[in-house]
Amino acid sequence: MTMDAPTDDVVISLSNVRKSFEDHEGNDHVVLDSVTFDIHRGETLVVMGGSGCGKSTLLNCMIGEYEIDSGSIKFRTRDMNRLADIATLSDEAFNDIRKRYGILFQSGALFNSLTLAENIALPLEEHSYVDPSIIDIVVTLKLQQVKMLAHRDKMPSQLSGGQKKRAGLARATALDPEILFYDEPSAGLDPVTSTAIDELMMDLSQKLRVTSVVVTHEMDSAFRIADRMVMLDKGRVLKIGNRSDFELLRDANPLELSRSDDRLMNQFLNGHGEGPLTDAEGLSEFEKLIKTSSGG
Amino acid sequence: MASSRFKPSRVRSAIESVGAVGDRSINQMGQFVRDIGGMAYLLGDTLVWAAKGLFYRRLKFGWGSLTDQMVRVGVKSIGIVVLVQAFIGCILALQLAPTLESYGQLEKIADVVAIAIVRELGPLITAIVLSGYAGASIAAEIGSMVEAEEVKALRAHALNPIRFLIVPRFLATTIMIVGLTVIADTVGIAGGLLTAWAALGISPEAYLASTQIAIVVRDFLTGLSKACIFGMLVSMIACYEGLTVSGGAVGVGKATTATVVKSIVAIIGMDAVFTSIFYVFGL
Ligand SMILES: Nc1ncnc2c1ncn2[C@@H]1O[C@H](COP(=O)(O)OP(=O)(O)O)[C@@H](O)[C@H]1O
Numbered sequence: 001m002t003m004d005a006p007t008d009d010v011v012i013s014l015s016n017v018r019k020s021f022e023d024h025e026g027n028d029h030v031v032l033d034s035v036t037f038d039i040h041r042g043e044t045l046v047v048m049g050g051s052g053c054g055k056s057t058l059l060n061c062m063i064g065e066y067e068i069d070s071g072s073i074k075f076r077t078r079d080m081n082r083l084a085d086i087a088t089l090s091d092e093a094f095n096d097i098r099k100r101y102g103i104l105f106q107s108g109a110l111f112n113s114l115t116l117a118e119n120i121a122l123p124l125e126e127h128s129y130v131d132p133s134i135i136d137i138v139v140t141l142k143l144q145q146v147k148m149l150a151h152r153d154k155m156p157s158q159l160s161g162g163q164k165k166r167a168g169l170a171r172a173t174a175l176d177p178e179i180l181f182y183d184e185p186s187a188g189l190d191p192v193t194s195t196a197i198d199e200l201m202m203d204l205s206q207k208l209r210v211t212s213v214v215v216t217h218e219m220d221s222a223f224r225i226a227d228r229m230v231m232l233d234k235g236r237v238l239k240i241g242n243r244s245d246f247e248l249l250r251d252a253n254p255l256e257l258s259r260s261d262d263r264l265m266n267q268f269l270n271g272h273g274e275g276p277l278t279d280a281e282g283l284s285e286f287e288k289l290i291k292t293s294s295g296g
Numbered sequence: 297m298a299s300s301r302f303k304p305s306r307v308r309s310a311i312e313s314v315g316a317v318g319d320r321s322i323n324q325m326g327q328f329v330r331d332i333g334g335m336a337y338l339l340g341d342t343l344v345w346a347a348k349g350l351f352y353r354r355l356k357f358g359w360g361s362l363t364d365q366m367v368r369v370g371v372k373s374i375g376i377v378v379l380v381q382a383f384i385g386c387i388l389a390l391q392l393a394p395t396l397e398s399y400g401q402l403e404k405i406a407d408v409v410a411i412a413i414v415r416e417l418g419p420l421i422t423a424i425v426l427s428g429y430a431g432a433s434i435a436a437e438i439g440s441m442v443e444a445e446e447v448k449a450l451r452a453h454a455l456n457p458i459r460f461l462i463v464p465r466f467l468a469t470t471i472m473i474v475g476l477t478v479i480a481d482t483v484g485i486a487g488g489l490l491t492a493w494a495a496l497g498i499s500p501e502a503y504l505a506s507t508q509i510a511i512v513v514r515d516f517l518t519g520l521s522k523a524c525i526f527g528m529l530v531s532m533i534a535c536y537e538g539l540t541v542s543g544g545a546v547g548v549g550k551a552t553t554a555t556v557v558k559s560i561v562a563i564i565g566m567d568a569v570f571t572s573i574f575y576v577f578g579l
């Protein structure tokens with residue numbers, strides 16, 4: 001679609017992001033290490049990796065929930081004339097960026113004390129200076145978009161997991177964001193619902209022309225929605241590329257792949273389990289099992 | 297077998313475990329200082345947002361949520377406060393009666409009960425009841441919101457969680473504890489009165505008359521000002537514990553327990569401080 005213009009259309013730029021957590025004994029565990037990539041305007045970027053590889057942590061760093069140890073995360077929304085490092089922004093300035101993005105959290109994260117309609121109305125009431133009657137129309141529209149209008153006056157506790165995600169998506173899009181973040185949009189859903197969520201995401205990204213950042217470990221969904229993909233493993237970026245690059249890798253014969261990283265990704269992209277598939281020697285869990293059982 | 301009890305490794309592990317206790321207490325000290333700092337910060341933020349909410353129309357925190365919280369904190373705990381305070385009045389009267397009688401001063405019972413309740417036990421017992429009732433439920437509620445990513449979602453929508461979640465609970469607890477203390481004082485004195493009438497043969501008129509002489513407005517105000525401080529303490533501890541929850545449902549449970557324990561210690565500690573101050577200044 002769009003050619004990769006150097007930096008003009010970069011919306012988010014990550015450079016050498018490092019994040020570690022301290023455990024009870026005070027030891028640091030590095031969760032993200034030198035993560036570097038750019039996200040371009042209008043694209044859907046999928047960040048893939050097994051459970052615990054740091055996908056949610058990366059998302060939390062991008063939205064400013066976690067402070068990073070080193071490196072930088074920069075944003076440039078439409079009304080900004082250059083990339084700005086979020087670590088240096090004031091609360092007000094960061095809030096202006098926050099109003100330009102929406103997030104679908106893993107659980108939906110609806111406000112449990114409010115009805116669906118109130119959930120969606122809250123950001124509108126606070127950040128758009130419009131009449132309550134207009135807000136009502138927008139809420140109806142947003143709920144219609146995710147096919148949840150029938151449930152507008154229900155409380156979140158009355159909804160199923162898939163419905164909560166739809167409603168969460170409606171709230172994330174309430175302010176017509178430029179950027180949408182998704183944390184595991186299809187995790188824990190049945191295949192039909194998960195396909196429906198994917199279609200919804202693609203629909204939104206076309207209709208609203210948003211930039212989407214999707215974090216997932218579901219390969220089917222990833223290949224359905226991605227323009228570009230990033231593969232994370234143990235906090236490192238293994239590969240960045242277009243969807244077609246990853247499709248080639250997925251469909252390659254593992255025996256013909258010389259790099260161990262490529263073999264690892266090949267396994268992962270074909271949906272063979274999650275998480276680190278090989279140890280330091282490049283042996284898979286299965287190979288190790290054979291080795292230990294034949295050795296002992 | 298007996299000798300194996302004193303293997304060197306055992307001795308070493310015993311020394312290590314003593315060392316670990318020392319280590320832990322240093323860690324806990326550090327944690328304590330961090331918690332106090334965190335709470336002071338939270339209190340500052342809460343006061344700022346409460347003030348903004350009162351003065352800027354667009355930054356309202358919502359009267360709806362304030363009244364909701366007031367109902368939840370106050371109205372629901374009235375029953376327990378009344379019950380406990382009536383018993384306290386009764387217990388005080390019965391405990392003091394023999395001593396006062398031995399001095400031939402049984403009619404002074406109304407004075408002592410009134411002072412004890414209005415200055416001390418009214419606010420104290422109300423605050424303790426509220427810490428177990430409102431404090432625990434606030435901590436559990438906010439803790440679950442943190443776990444369900446609701447607080448993150450608020451921030452991600454550029455909505456300040458202090459303003460939306462903490463300010464209404466802080467104000468509601470502080471306002472309601474003062475109201476509840478007034479009720480508690482009244483009920484406590486009534487409990488003393490009924491007990492004195494039924495068990496000690498003091499007429500209600502005489503009891504009331506000496507109560508009126510015994511307590512002055514100042515006694516009420518010191519009691520109520522303490523109540524106000526206790527309310528702030530309980531709500532701050534509950535909100536802080538809730539906001540710093542980690543580790544799922546287990547974490548929420550821990551936060552709830554911690555809130556009650558820390559609140560009770562803090563309330564009684566603060567009570568000692570304030571009572572000393574009032575004593576020094578003759579209030
Ligand atoms: N708040 C936190 N405190 C400590 N460790 C964390 C925290 N959040 C995540 N981690 C650790 O970081 C690693 C990556 O977690 P996460 O980003 O949630 O993985 P993913 O979303 O890819 O499954 C895990 O090992 C997890 O234990």
Ligand SMILES: [Mg+2]
Nearest residue numbers: 055056106184
């Ligand atoms: Mg995750």
